[in-house]
Amino acid sequence: MTAPLRIGLAGLGTVGTGVVRILQTHAGLVAARAGRPVEIVAVSARSRRRDRGVDLSAYGWEDDPVALAKRPDVDLVVEVMGGEDGPARATAQAALAGGKHFVTANKAMMARHGIALAGQAEAKSVALRFEAAVAGGIPVVKALTEGLAGNAIARVIGVLNGTCNYILTRMQAEDAPYAQVLEAAQRLGYAEADPSFDVGGIDAAQKLALLATIAFGAPVELESMTVEGIERVSLADIEHAAELGYRIKLLGVAETAGAAIEARMQPCLVPAGSPIGQLEGVTNMVILEGDFVGRIVLSGPGAGEGPTASAIVGDVIDIARGLVLPPFGQPAAGLVAAPRATAAAPAAYYLRFLLADAPGVLARVAAALGEADISINRMRQVEHDGPEAPVLIVTHHTERQPLDAALAVIAGLDVCREAPVAIRIEAL
Amino acid sequence: MTAPLRIGLAGLGTVGTGVVRILQTHAGLVAARAGRPVEIVAVSARSRRRDRGVDLSAYGWEDDPVALAKRPDVDLVVEVMGGEDGPARATAQAALAGGKHFVTANKAMMARHGIALAGQAEAKSVALRFEAAVAGGIPVVKALTEGLAGNAIARVIGVLNGTCNYILTRMQAEDAPYAQVLEAAQRLGYAEADPSFDVGGIDAAQKLALLATIAFGAPVELESMTVEGIERVSLADIEHAAELGYRIKLLGVAETAGAAIEARMQPCLVPAGSPIGQLEGVTNMVILEGDFVGRIVLSGPGAGEGPTASAIVGDVIDIARGLVLPPFGQPAAGLVAAPRATAAAPAAYYLRFLLADAPGVLARVAAALGEADISINRMRQVEHDGPEAPVLIVTHHTERQPLDAALAVIAGLDVCREAPVAIRIEAL
Numbered sequence: 138m139t140a141p142l143r144i145g146l147a148g149l150g151t152v153g154t155g156v157v158r159i160l161q162t163h164a165g166l167v168a169a170r171a172g173r174p175v176e177i178v179a180v181s182a183r184s185r186r187r188d189r190g191v192d193l194s195a196y197g198w199e200d201d202p203v204a205l206a207k208r209p210d211v212d213l214v215v216e217v218m219g220g221e222d223g224p225a226r227a228t229a230q231a232a233l234a235g236g237k238h239f240v241t242a243n244k245a246m247m248a249r250h251g252i253a254l255a256g257q258a259e260a261k262s263v264a265l266r267f268e269a270a271v272a273g274g275i276p277v278v279k280a281l282t283e284g285l286a287g288n289a290i291a292r293v294i295g296v297l298n299g300t301c302n303y304i305l306t307r308m309q310a311e312d313a314p315y316a317q318v319l320e321a322a323q324r325l326g327y328a329e330a331d332p333s334f335d336v337g338g339i340d341a342a343q344k345l346a347l348l349a350t351i352a353f354g355a356p357v358e359l360e361s362m363t364v365e366g367i368e369r370v371s372l373a374d375i376e377h378a379a380e381l382g383y384r385i386k387l388l389g390v391a392e393t394a395g396a397a398i399e400a401r402m403q404p405c406l407v408p409a410g411s412p413i414g415q416l417e418g419v420t421n422m423v424i425l426e427g428d429f430v431g432r433i434v435l436s437g438p439g440a441g442e443g444p445t446a447s448a449i450v451g452d453v454i455d456i457a458r459g460l461v462l463p464p465f466g467q468p469a470a471g472l473v474a475a476p477r478a479t480a481a482a483p484a485a486y487y488l489r490f491l492l493a494d495a496p497g498v499l500a501r502v503a504a505a506l507g508e509a510d511i512s513i514n515r516m517r518q519v520e521h522d523g524p525e526a527p528v529l530i531v532t533h534h535t536e537r538q539p540l541d542a543a544l545a546v547i548a549g550l551d552v553c554r555e556a557p558v559a560i561r562i563e564a565l
Numbered sequence: 566m567t568a569p570l571r572i573g574l575a576g577l578g579t580v581g582t583g584v585v586r587i588l589q590t591h592a593g594l595v596a597a598r599a600g601r602p603v604e605i606v607a608v609s610a611r612s613r614r615r616d617r618g619v620d621l622s623a624y625g626w627e628d629d630p631v632a633l634a635k636r637p638d639v640d641l642v643v644e645v646m647g648g649e650d651g652p653a654r655a656t657a658q659a660a661l662a663g664g665k666h667f668v669t670a671n672k673a674m675m676a677r678h679g680i681a682l683a684g685q686a687e688a689k690s691v692a693l694r695f696e697a698a699v700a701g702g703i704p705v706v707k708a709l710t711e712g713l714a715g716n717a718i719a720r721v722i723g724v725l726n727g728t729c730n731y732i733l734t735r736m737q738a739e740d741a742p743y744a745q746v747l748e749a750a751q752r753l754g755y756a757e758a759d760p761s762f763d764v765g766g767i768d769a770a771q772k773l774a775l776l777a778t779i780a781f782g783a784p785v786e787l788e789s790m791t792v793e794g795i796e797r798v799s800l801a802d803i804e805h806a807a808e809l810g811y812r813i814k815l816l817g818v819a820e821t822a823g824a825a826i827e828a829r830m831q832p833c834l835v836p837a838g839s840p841i842g843q844l845e846g847v848t849n850m851v852i853l854e855g856d857f858v859g860r861i862v863l864s865g866p867g868a869g870e871g872p873t874a875s876a877i878v879g880d881v882i883d884i885a886r887g888l889v890l891p892p893f894g895q896p897a898a899g900l901v902a903a904p905r906a907t908a909a910a911p912a913a914y915y916l917r918f919l920l921a922d923a924p925g926v927l928a929r930v931a932a933a934l935g936e937a938d939i940s941i942n943r944m945r946q947v948e949h950d951g952p953e954a955p956v957l958i959v960t961h962h963t964e965r966q967p968l969d970a971a972l973a974v975i976a977g978l979d980v981c982r983e984a985p986v987a988i989r990i991e992a993l
Contacts, residue, residue: 159715159857169782169895170714268712274858276704276712284696284704286598287587287878354597412840412864429587430702430875433865436840437858447858450715462886467597 141174142457143210145237147202147228148217149182149189152242152269155446156215157191167450171457175450181205206231213238213456215449217269221245233257233265238461240452242269242445248343252356252472255464265464266452271344272297272421274444275437276451281351281425282466288427290352292392294565297402298341299419299439300328301367301387305404306417309379314372327419337366341389342402348423349391349400351466355475357391363401363481370404374489374558377519377529378406383487384414388563392482399478406487406562412436413565424565481537485514485562488530490547491555494521498552499528505550509543511535525554531562569602570885573639573665575630575656576646577610577617580670580697583874584643585619595878599885603878609633634659641666641884643877645697649673661685661693666889668880670697670873676771680784680900683892693892694880699772700725700849702872703865704879709779709853710894716855718780720820722993725830726769727847727867728756729795729815733832734845737807742800755847765794769817770830776851777819777828779894783903785819791829791909798832802917802986805947805957806834811915812842816991820910827906834915834990840864841993852993909965913942913990916958918975919983922949926980927956933978937971939963953982959990 144160146153160167160177168174179197181204199205206214206228214232216239218225225246232239233254241247247254247267258265268278272295281290296302300322307318319336322328334340342364349357367387378385383406391400407414412434416422421439426432438444465472492498499518506513512533519527532540544557572588574581588595588605596602607625609632627633634642634656642660644667646653653674660667661682669675675682675695686693696706700723709718724730728750735746747764750756762768770792777785795815806813811834819828835842840862844850849867854860866872893900920926927946934941940961947955960968972985 155857162856163715163717166717166782167715169899172891172896274855275861276708279707279712280704283883284707284879285875286882287591287595287875289591289594354594410843412843415838415840415843427702427875428590429583429871429878431866431869431872433703433863435861435863437861441859443857444859447713447715447855450857451712454714455711458888458890460886460888460890462888463600468600471597 139173141176142171142453143176143178143212144453145205145208145211145214146177146180147205147214149180150217151442152217152445152449153182154189154191155442156217156449157193159446159450161191167454171454173457175453175457178210179205179208202228203231206237207235211237213240213453215453216241216243217449219243219245221249226250229254230257233261233263236261236263238264238456240266240449240456242449244270244340244343244347248346248359251347252465252469255469259463259469262461264456264461266455267347267464268452269445269448271347272423273437273439273441274447275421275423275435275439276448277348277423277435278351280433280435281348282462285425285427285430285433286466288429290425290427292390292426293345293348293352294424295345295348295389296386296413296416296422297344297389297439298335298387299421300332300335301341302416303327303419304336305367305370305375305385305387308372309375312372315368315370336368338364338387338402341387345389345391345400345402349398350472352391353393353398353475354467354472355398356472357398357400361400361477363403365403367404374560377489378487379409381515381529381531382409383407383562384409385560386413386416388413390563394478394482397476397478399481401481404560406560407565411565483534483536485534486532486540487560487562488532489558490528490553491525492528493552493554494524494526495552501550501552502528502547505546506532506543509539511540511543567601569604570599570881571604571606571638571640572881573633573636573642574605574608575633575642575644577608578645579870580645580873580877581610582617582619583870584645584877585621587874587878589619595882599882601885603881603885606638607633607636630656631659634665635663639665641668641881643881644669644671645877647671647673649677654678657682658685661689661691664689664691666692666884668694668877668884670877672698672768672771672775676774676787679775680893680897683897687891687897690889692884692889694883695775695892696880697873697876699775700851701865701867701869702875703849703851703863703867704876705776705851705863706779708861708863709776713853713855713858713861714894716857718853718855720818720854721773721776721780722852723773723776723817724814724841724844724850725772725817725867726763726815727849728760728763729769730844731755731847732764733795733798733803733813733815736800737803740800743796743798764796766792766815766830769815773817773819773828773830777826778900780819781821781826781903782895782900783826784900785826785828789828789905791831793831795832802988805917806915807837809915809943809957809959810837811835811990812837813988814841814844816841818991822906822910825904825906827909829909832988834988835993839993911962911964913962914960914968915988915990916960917986918956918981919953920956921980921982922952922954923980929978929980930956930975933971933974937967939968939971
């Protein structure tokens with residue numbers, strides 16, 4: 138085991154540069170821990186000339202990442218280019234077909250093609266690892282696939298997108314509306330120029346899909362999930378939620394309901410004092426619930442050069458040590474499709490209405506809810522100046538379908554001045 | 566890899582029974598994840614007749630755990646008997662000498678003999694794993710040894726003893742003194758009949774020593790650590806700390822100071838709003854700080870049948886999958902002794918004095934601190950009825966030695982009515 142593990146690195150953006158930096162800074166430490174030297178032999182990126190602040194002169198260069206993956210002097214390909222298909226997928230397929238290990242940070246590709254790639258890796262008895270694709274530096278794929286492997290997992294909960302958590306945290310702290318905070322986040326580099334992937338919940342949903350697939354031993358596709366972003370979370374709702382003792386978070390929940398699986402990514406109210414309620418800024422948090430272990434909570438930086446590169450190098454060291462296990466914790470062929478739960482598990486809901494301030498109005502809203510068998514836990518009319526009264530309601534547990542029906546009735550009332558808002562409350 | 570992994574289980578207390586329960590409940594799940602069946606073939610315990618609520622009839626029986634470890638039909642020995650030496654150590658040595666894998670929950674034995682046992686395991690190329698010895702169900706040994714292996718670790722912080730955290734939490738919640746809460750905890754089974762191992766900080770210190778040894782790649786012995794228990798934490802200090810915005814926790818900190826290592830386990834003040842400040846009851850929490858990953862926080866149940874058995878089965882599945890790595894993350898022979906830092910890193914301190922309520926008294930205390938170059942951040946005389954005034958001081962950063970000298974001076978003043986209290990404040 139003293140032969141070096143030879144790495145081909147595809148992608149030299151922030152994360153790729155971070156991988157170079159770790160392997161250069163900690164060459165001795167990594168070799169001691171891996172039991173053998175870990176060496177980059179060749180790299181590939183779009184531009185050869187760009188100055189990335191690291192010395193690449195000792196490495197071979199390939200313009201084409203697929204050619205990199207096919208090099209006979211490469212044992213393991215690290216892919217940090219991104220993209221669901223295209224070069225990333227071609228590189229993965231070429232590496233695995235050639236019997237090389239493959240480590241990636243690519244959540245989009247793994248969420249879409251992960252099981253097929255896992256089958257390919259298993260057929261060749263090589264490793265395919267993707268710790269960096271979920272929650273950055275937090276070793277959550279490892280915790281779920283390995284540490285908690287003795288448990289049936291009942292639920293996975295996660296705040297998995299740092300950009301969204303940053304925006305929601307700042308909206309509350311600065312009393313500023315969504316658009317304004319997003320713009321500031323873009324200036325600071327916390328949000329992309331095109332933020333739709335993050336703020337639309339897609340990025341977080343891809344990560345949750347990967348965790349759920351491992352947790353439940355069943356493929357969980359993005360298409361089967363409820364996915365809602367934070368674009369429509371209003372400052373008013375953040376503030377009213379806070380008054381009621383809650384925070385609004387983009388929360389992913391994947392859970393079993395009998396033989397079925399439900400996975401959703403959507404803005405939720407969570408208790409302000411809960412660990413997730415207190416999570417600020419770009420930090421990620423994942424809660425894993427197993428039948429024997431109980432509840433494990435992991436948190437840490439969910440993105441960025443150092444954390445993501447740390448996750449990749451952790452995977453690389455595992456492979457250098459000889460660890461080859463099925464990428465999703467059990468053989469890809471054994472990942473049997475489970476039915477999707479048709480409706481979200483019942484929950485309490487936060488409702489906000491803007492109603493004409495006239496006698497009998499509250500009674501009509503309450504009656505519409507009552508007719509749908511939705512009982513009210515708390516109701517509060519907010520102090521106001523104009524002729525329209527903001528009314529907040531926290532319901533008892535209800536299913537979503539009768540709630541939506543009741544909200545449609547209320548929206549049709551002549552006293553209802555705005556489309557009602559309904560946000561799920563997760564008791565954590 | 567389809568041959569079953571055959572387990573010999575030494576110890577059938579709470580944790581051993583939990584291991585039986587997981588492997589019986591999840592036989593199919595474990596086999597799918599491990600890639601092969603995992604079967605208990607024989608067990609050993611003190612009493613064969615005791616009813617443990619699980620069916621042991623399919624397993625062989627050995628009165629002597631060493632005989633169990635030597636059985637030719639055993640591939641892996643799980644040791645959950647406990648004890649630093651004696652049968653546990655003899656079982657470990659017999660198992661490893663016979664080329665069998667060894668999984669243990671025994672923090673006392675691992676803290677004392679772990680490196681020698683690791684050397685023995687490495688010589689035979691078998692696995693020695695001890696996830697269950699630290700923080701129960703939280704996969705923290707795995708996170709440190711594997712997930713964060715690409716990082717130089719600068720600091721490990723932990724609340725590692727559930728009994729202590731439970732007692733401190735209840736003292737504050739119930740406004741009750743230490744002795745009364747301890748007694749209640751013993752009745753509820755949260756504290757042992759002889760609690761000294763827990764409340765004296767030894768149990769937590771052993772766990773911290775194991776984490777520090779992995780983190781820094783250097784043996785960290787209990788003897789080199791500052792270890793102080795919670796027996797002398799007074800209700801008054803808990804309440805005054807709360808008024809100042811702090812909580813008192815039994816906190817373990819292991820950190821590097823240049824080439825030296827410092828490890829301490831002692832009651833500390835932590836900010837009430839920090840994750841550790843908010844940790845309630847028997848939950849454990851570990852913070853790992855790496856140079857690339859930043860700060861990772863893990864929390865969960867630190868003890869109990871299910872969580873501890875979950876950790877053991879996680880280790881067993883790793884081994885079934887073929888993972889054999891050096892127990893402390895790098896070869897035992899490479900664990901080079903590092904110097905111990907001679908003094909604790911400077912910190913702010915919480916001080917409490919009971920002083921005669923007379924003119925000029927506060928000035929004399931402040932002067933004594935000033936002469937030792939210790940500057941005062943906050944000072945507060947607590948409302949009081951009698952002739953003695955409780956005085957609280959929060960210092961700026963200072964080393965411990967001049968502080969102790971100043972406190973000795975103050976203790977000698979005729980106006981000082983009680984030995985001064987000094988508790989370190991950790992900024993988390």
